[in-house]
Amino acid sequence: MAQAKPIVEFDHVGKTYPNGKQALVDFNLKVMPGDFVCFIGTSGGGKTTAMRMINRMLDPTSGEVKFDGKKVADLDPIELRRHIGYVIQNIGLIPHMTLEDNICLVPKLLKWPKEKREARARELIKLVEMPEDFLSRYPHEISGGQQQRIGVIRALAADQKVMLMDEPFGALDPLTREKLQDLVHYLQHDLGKTIIMVTHDMDEALRLATRIVIFDDGRIIQSASPAEILKHPANDFVEELIGPDRMNEAKVMLATASSIMLNNPVSTTGDVTLGEALVKMNNHHIDSLIVVDDEHRLIGELDIGQVMAHRNLKLKVKNYMLASPRSVFEDDLLSSIYQTIINRHLKYMPVVDHDHRVVGIITRSSLATLLCEHVWGKADPEDNADEGK
């Protein structure tokens, strides 16, 4: 991935309107092929301005915008736009054209032969799960959600690699919006489209984006992955944009193994005998042991069942332990860990650092504790907040 060239690049881009208003100040961004970038921020913050510079609907007053390595300023805007998908909030389907003509608008501009266009229209309408005979309908004869679905597939009819979307789902009801989000996620994740979307919906951005760019007053406040933004919001503005609910939720979803693990789990080396191990279990009132080597690296685990199976307590642990057990790294996300623990009915999971040294253990009860904290808050819960709702 690192060797790929950016498909869209902003290089010190600025836009100042004649009246002196600075819409965008020194904007730098590299969008890699296959990225899903969300521009989010206050209205008038510069996000739409930035997006519209990519297909030259606006030209910057300073700096360069590059598309596929070429400066867009040197490209014919008409030709450029035909190779970049464009979806806007008000859908923009041409009302006096059938859905087929709408879908095939750009292919027709590119002078595709008729049969190829028709085949493409049929293929695309299938993609959005609408019957083929809808192709002869007019936009006003279908629902708003269906219209926007046509709007989305129209933007990739000529196999555009990059799609620009300006608050595409803002006007839709939540259920329809979610379906369309699934659609664009599919386009990016499965078909490898690069999508740049302007949105004011943080949930949408967090859900879809691989990178979120936060704008305020023409400047980038933060540009990072959703997880990074949730974990380390750049300032109060970002935190406010995310909202307290999501911050709280993020604490759970983005908590790492090290934040909830129990430190100093009971462990033993492989050279002790089963008998000694049994004594250790007994002393600590536990039924299994983590087995480590001299440098405290995880090499196995010993369950009481295994001890009982081999009655001969003189045997060495290292020969009877369960070798190379499942473990997680200390910086793994809880969201992935808990799935494994629950689905595989594990009682616990050793936590290791990147040198495979054991640093802790996560048990089912540590998950339960975390869940309780999330639902009822910590030791001093804000009861008032709950009553208010």
Place this chain on the structure above:
Amino acid sequence: MMSFLNEYGSDLLLKTWEQLYISLIALSLGIIVAVPLGITLNRFPRTAKVMISISSMLQTVPSLALLALMIPIFGIGKFPAIVALFIYSLLPILRNTCIGMEGVDPSLIDSAKGMGMTRWQVMLQVSLPQALPVIMAGIRLSAVYLIAWATLASYIGAGGLGDFIFNGLNLYQPELIIGGTIPVSLLALLTDFLLGRLEQKLTPVNLRDGGEDE
């Protein structure tokens, strides 16, 4: 009635035809000039205001005076009459073209442009079809006015049904006045009806149906 038709029948047909073609030529010229002008002016809203004011001013010149003014410039006959009527046709068509083009949903134009349509393509394939009903309404209005006003053109020697009416006035023969007026009204109504049908045909599907036409 029958005797009137026997006496003036062929003359009536001829004059009706004159009336019609003077009006229609003036109207066609009006469309040819005002529609493209209105579309172009859509890009220069300030100039558009000025132009609409100018054509409004022309509209306020009394029609008889305008016709009379043509005499020193173009002499008498059909040509000056057509010029005068043409000037009258400009305002409704120009104004409606401007309004129609202005009324096209800007996001529609934005998305068409954003997909890579040229200015011409946006205009011909998107804006114009959407603005057409309003433009057509202007044309219909012009057509009805022109047919009515073409009556006065007889005053400067252009012929038409005005000849009957003025003769009737001069000779005090009410049947001539009525015989000239009724065809004018019928002609205006018929034209309005036919243009109305055409308008409906040209109206984009999304703006069609639901109540009576404009």
